[in-house]
Structure formats: C-alpha cells, structure tokens
Amino acid sequence: MALPDLRVSGWRQSLCKPACSYRPFSAPRAGASVSKHRQRRRKGEVAAMNSAFATLYRGFLIAFLCLAASASNGAKGEQASSFVTVKDTHFELDGAPFSVAGVNNHYLPYGSRDEVIRVLDDAVAMKANVVRTFIQPVIGSLHGAMPTIWNWRSTADTSNLNVHGVYMLSWDAQQARMAVNDGPNGLQRIDFLLDEAKKRGLKVIIAFLDFWSYTGGAQQMRAWYGSDDVYSFFAEDARTIADYKRWVETVITRVNSINGIRYAADPTIFSWELMNEPDIHPEALLKSWLTEMAIFVKSLDPDHLLASGHSNPNGEFPDMEISQIDFGTWHGYPRWNGITPDEMNERIRAFCSAGAAFNKPVMLEEFGWSAAHADQIDVYRNWMDALYNSDCAGWVVWRLVSRQDGGQFPDDPVDGFDIHNDGGPLWNLMRDAAEKQIAKPNQIKLLAIPSTK
Numbered sequence: 001m002a003l004p005d006l007r008v009s010g011w012r013q014s015l016c017k018p019a020c021s022y023r024p025f026s027a028p029r030a031g032a033s034v035s036k037h038r039q040r041r042r043k044g045e046v047a048a049m050n051s052a053f054a055t056l057y058r059g060f061l062i063a064f065l066c067l068a069a070s071a072s073n074g075a076k077g078e079q080a081s082s083f084v085t086v087k088d089t090h091f092e093l094d095g096a097p098f099s100v101a102g103v104n105n106h107y108l109p110y111g112s113r114d115e116v117i118r119v120l121d122d123a124v125a126m127k128a129n130v131v132r133t134f135i136q137p138v139i140g141s142l143h144g145a146m147p148t149i150w151n152w153r154s155t156a157d158t159s160n161l162n163v164h165g166v167y168m169l170s171w172d173a174q175q176a177r178m179a180v181n182d183g184p185n186g187l188q189r190i191d192f193l194l195d196e197a198k199k200r201g202l203k204v205i206i207a208f209l210d211f212w213s214y215t216g217g218a219q220q221m222r223a224w225y226g227s228d229d230v231y232s233f234f235a236e237d238a239r240t241i242a243d244y245k246r247w248v249e250t251v252i253t254r255v256n257s258i259n260g261i262r263y264a265a266d267p268t269i270f271s272w273e274l275m276n277e278p279d280i281h282p283e284a285l286l287k288s289w290l291t292e293m294a295i296f297v298k299s300l301d302p303d304h305l306l307a308s309g310h311s312n313p314n315g316e317f318p319d320m321e322i323s324q325i326d327f328g329t330w331h332g333y334p335r336w337n338g339i340t341p342d343e344m345n346e347r348i349r350a351f352c353s354a355g356a357a358f359n360k361p362v363m364l365e366e367f368g369w370s371a372a373h374a375d376q377i378d379v380y381r382n383w384m385d386a387l388y389n390s391d392c393a394g395w396v397v398w399r400l401v402s403r404q405d406g407g408q409f410p411d412d413p414v415d416g417f418d419i420h421n422d423g424g425p426l427w428n429l430m431r432d433a434a435e436k437q438i439a440k441p442n443q444i445k446l447l448a449i450p451s452t453k
Contacts, residue, residue, distance in 0.1 A: 082267035100394020101434035102130030110166035118402035122421040127434040134207035134276040138216030145173035159410035203270035231281040235289040264301040273309030294324035320358040331366035341379040352392035361393030370416030384433035
C-alpha cells in the first residue's frame, strides 16, 4: 500500500500564485532583508514550529500506518474473530462466552425462498442465535433407472416432505457414479440459506448428510450399490466412503454463488456435523468411521468447529474421545428413549456435565415432547429451567416450523413437536427461554467479578 505525501513539517502554502507551491517556513523570500535579531527570533519560531509539526507528522504517520495495517488485514481479522470457538466446556465468539439457544428446521435446504425466509425470521423473533439443518435430499437417478427409496414426488406441504424437485445428490446411471447437483435446485439452495442467515446475524449448524431415509440420506447412498444393510454398509464399503468424502469436500470448498464467500471461510457457519444421527453399528465401526471422517474434515477446514451429530442416547459420548471433534451432542426424546419427562431432567444434568471429563462443551441439539400431552408446557418449562441451571453449552429444540406458502402452519400428525410463531404458550415459553439462555454468560461474568467492598 502506497503512503500519501504527508510533508507537513516546515511548509506553508503560497497563496500569491495561481499555481500553489509548498515552501519551508525557514526559507526566507528571495531578496528579503532582515536584522540579525529578527533572524534569530525568526529561526527560533521556525524551529519551534518545525518541531511541533514534526511531532504532528509522526503521530499522523503512526495512525495512518495502523489504519493501513488494519485495512490490509481487516477482512481476515474480522472473519477470524467471528468464528465460534471452544474454550473448555463452553463456546466463545469474539472472546466472549456464547451460549446457544437454537432451533432445528428440516426443510431449509429444499423449501421455497419465502418459506426459508419465514423460518429464519421466526428464529430471530424467538430470540434464537443458531439454526440447525442437514443437507438433503438424496435421490436415485433422475429418470428412474436407479430407484429412489422414498417418496421424492410427494405432493404434501414442504414440512411434510414435498421437496419440490430439489435434490443435492443423485445417481448418474450413465457414468455409474454419484452426481452432485450444484444448480438452482441443488447446492444454490444452501447458498441462499447461508446468505439470508448472515443478514440476520444467525449462526448455522450444518450436518453434511442425514443418516435416515426420510429424504434419502445415507440410506439412499447405500441403496445405489444394492445394499439393504441400514447400519453398517455405508460406513464400511469403500464406495460409499469415497462418495461421502467427495461430497464433504464439495461442500467445504464451495464458493457461495450469491455473496462469493467460501464455505470454509464463512463465519455464518457455527459448525459442521459429520451426519445427523449416524446410528452406525457396531460401536467399533462407528468410532472408526467418525475418526476417519473427522480427520478428513479438519484437513479441509481447520477453522470451523466440528461435531459428530450423534444422538448419544446412553450418554457415553465416545465421539468426544476423538481429538478432531470439538463438542459433544445428544438428542433427548422421552417417547423414543423410553423415559419419563422427569428422567429427561436427570439426563440433562448428567449428560451435560459429561463434557468436563473431555474439557469440551456438550449441547442438547434435539429434544421434544408432543403437543398431544396436556402437560407439554409444564414439561418444557422444567426442561428449560434444568438446561439453564446445568453445564450444557446450549440447546437446539426440535423443531421450528413456519407458515407454508399456502399460508397455514402444516400438520404435525406423527410427533407433535412443531413450534409455531403463533403467540401461544409454547412460543412464548421458548422465546423467553432463548432470551434467558443467551444472557446466561453475561450473568456468569457479572457474578464472577470480585467485590470491591
């Protein structure tokens, strides 16, 4: 960067000529006649003024150089300071504690632009600071030569898995290999999601893939190779391993088509997750696959946080033993875990404290209790209190669902977990809990200030 001409000391601008020039104070005008006394006084004045201007110049120059250095490193520094990091058992952002109060939404990768915007706006209205999703759908081949194992052509609403022709991965029957869709009905949907989240100051947790077959996921990918093995094939077959790595590298190295930001350099991304609920068996295979893929992801992107995305239903957290895994995750559903809501409270306390053994944060990143239960509000209130008073680094509720393009909230006939921005008791409870959770680090810092009395 070129420095400007800052010749300040010892100059005075001549106003007597149309063409201005700079002339030192100490240089007398041509033909001037002055006494020795006046010359000495003049020299003293000039010396003082030159000294003052020299000091001013040095100060100005130092300030300019600082600004120049800041300008040349500003983008990099701003970006680096905006990545969420880990310190012991909590998250930090820009050197300050960052407590997660988040929402899950499953259709952010394939909903219409208006539907995506409504979810993000509702997340902001709920006071959330993080949204979580997983990249989907995955299909067979476009023309049916390789079957799609789920209902890709559903005409239901978006929340109930009408994906509107969107797909991220498919099988290329002619080339007999995986094909990546980076077009408008593919990865450009993720570009839009990240750009809109950035505008709202939201961080995004992105799982590279879903384990389950609701929209294809890992199950569709093993089906490409003729396997019906749900739990082992994907993690041990060389072809699916290669496909997964190619997919992950495509995502991490992608440049957003809207804002030009590389995904690997985008601080909007809170963290990557290897997969949503990688329910791989046996456990030794799970641990081996997680380790290999965590090393691979960190080799491509050492800056973003990484989690496994595992539900860790028994609270043992084998994934946190992997050095490349930055924080632990668990999912809590009394219905599916065979426990009571009160036992869920106990899990919150026990599971969240497990991070201390690994010196890593732990996050409850999915949980829900059906609206079919009359005590839903009381249950959520107890859980949110337990989370606030626990060692959890945050929570991400399942799930925030907004109005569909038809103008209505969708039905949730199976689980009854949906949270709507409807001004109802559950909405108000979760909004207040999010606001309280986000303020939690500040309260902790205030309490930590020693008394001066």
